[in-house]
Amino acid sequence: MPEELALRWQAARRCASEGVQLAGVPRSGRTARSIQGLMLADSAPWGVVYLSVPLDDWNEPAEDGALGLLLERAVDGAPVVPQRALDLLVGALDRASAPALVLGPGADTEEGFQAAVALAERARLPVWIAPSPPRAPFPTRHRCYQGQLPSAAGAVADILAQYDVVVCFGAPLFRYHAPSDQDFLQPGVSVYAVTDDPDEAARAPFGRICVGDPSDALVRVAATAAASDRPWPPARTLPEADTSGPPFTAEAILDAIDAGKSDDTVIALEWTSADMVRDRLTITRPKSLFYPAAGGLGWGLPAAIGLRLGCPERPVVALIGDGAMQYTTSGLWSAVRYRVPVTFVVCTNTTYRALQAFSEILHVPEGDYLDISGLGVLDIARGYGLDVHRAESLEDLTHYVRKGMTATGPRLVEILQR
CATH class of the missing domain: 3.40.50.970 (Thiamin diphosphate (ThDP)-binding fold, Pyr/PP domains)
Structure with a gap:
């Protein structure tokens, strides 16, 4: 195994908890196709790649020409939100009288997690987690944390009705699981969102959507948003658990x-x-x-x-x-x-x-x-x-x-x- 291939395997392994992407590997690909999958894992936003490899493929040699070209391959650039789009988001956030922050799995990185805390504290934002979240992108005992949004459109709209501007990073708008006949949003609520998935942006039924790395956007917004002296969000307390049993709650x-x-x-x-x-x-x-x-x-x-x-x-x-x-x-x-x-x-x-x-x-x-x-x-x-x-x-x-x-x-x- 070439040294470069081994290094890319290690990079993919380090990214193992960043997310999952799929890379199908056709029969004709050989080992060169596997390297392509590892390059995908090492591309922003970093994530695991599942390689579907035919059972006998590892016994065949890689095509020397394809392998050489892949190892010489280089990519410059990263999928980031243009600054002018973030300026609009920051401007709306700074002008808001009752803003809120909603986070999804795309913000659950080392950089995104820290930037979300910094933004919430700087602008004193109540923080919600998007419905049906596959990750936990914000500390659950932080003073700004408000909980997880429900998974029905009307129920989400009822909660967001108390805010005038909602900024969302790394989540679809929104993933609903329970049926609802109510509107997605109540009047007077504006939503701005950043997602790294163009399909999510296309599916969103409302909001001004930016396509790019949510964690990168969070870092930039946290550095430029205006500090606020508004009251801190209401403290969230967990109800006392019923500890009788067994069986237990x-x-x-x-x-x-x-x-x-x-x-x-x-x-x-x-x-x-x-x-x-x-x-x-x-x-x-x-x-x-x-x-x-x-x-x-x-x-x-x-x-x-x-x-x-x-x-x-x-x-x-x-x-x-x-x-x-x-x-x-x-x-x-x-x-x-x-x-x-x-x-x-x-x-x-x-x-x-x-x-x-x-x-x-x-x-x-x-x-x-x-x-x-x-x-x-x-x-x-x-x-x-x-x-x-x-x-x-x-x-x-x-x-x-x-x-x-x-x-x-x-x-x-x-x-x-x-």
Whole structure:
């Protein structure tokens, strides 16, 4: 393997938690196609590239001509928002009487995370996270943090109605999951947004959209926006969790996990019952929470393994529902085989709650087809060779998660959810 190719593999691995892009590799490509995928990973905005390689492709030599040209290839320039477009955004923000900041996954980088905090503090902005967020791009205990926007158009419009200017970085406008007959925005609200996805810009039903790197734009806006002496946003307090049980509430389980994890912990979340209360978890640094953007089940278990492999210096905790676990249980074999130290927390409620909620909305006749009791979560995991445990108390769960911060192999704990 040429030294340059090895360096690009390392660059791609360093970018492992920045996002996912897809690069199909045709049969005729050979190793040169793989280098193209790695170059894509190393291009702004940086991100993982999935290489689809035919099984026998690695046994064939790369085309010398194509390989040589690729290794000599160079690109100048970066997809950034023009300054005149950002000037319009900053001007609207400076003139606003009640502005707000909305963040999405595109802002969850080292630079974007820090710039979002700087902008929020400089302009004293209330900060919301865009609906159905696959990341956590702002510290959840910051004085400006207001929470996660709901996933229905009318509900989002109701919250944003208290502001006159809303600036959004790194999120579509907006991703809705629940049906709504209400308008997208109420009168008097202006929205400015920065996205690195031209398709998202084309789909947006409102707003003035800039296409470019959201983190780069955040850094530039934070440096030029006017400082404000307006009152700080209202303090956000978390409601007290009901800690009785077992079984336990989602809020109590999240609090117990939060007490056991470290600030460096990366969370792979595929526990839909906890979606709207996920920010009970303390997030203090970027790239600390990952959630399937499209909402499809089966992502969380293998994603947790990949996150730990891609970022071995940070502990990983996977929060998974008992139903979601069943889609990709074979990933546990890989975790055991390669001794990937992930702590899997499986929250068992014996019901397919996501579909249960939608069956009510869609008026599906009642039945027992969403009952998934008797799965034997611990038996399944034990069969793959994991160390397993059932937490009988919240303190027990906290202790188990805390021990996982220094574990050397995969482990799984089950806790019953109300």
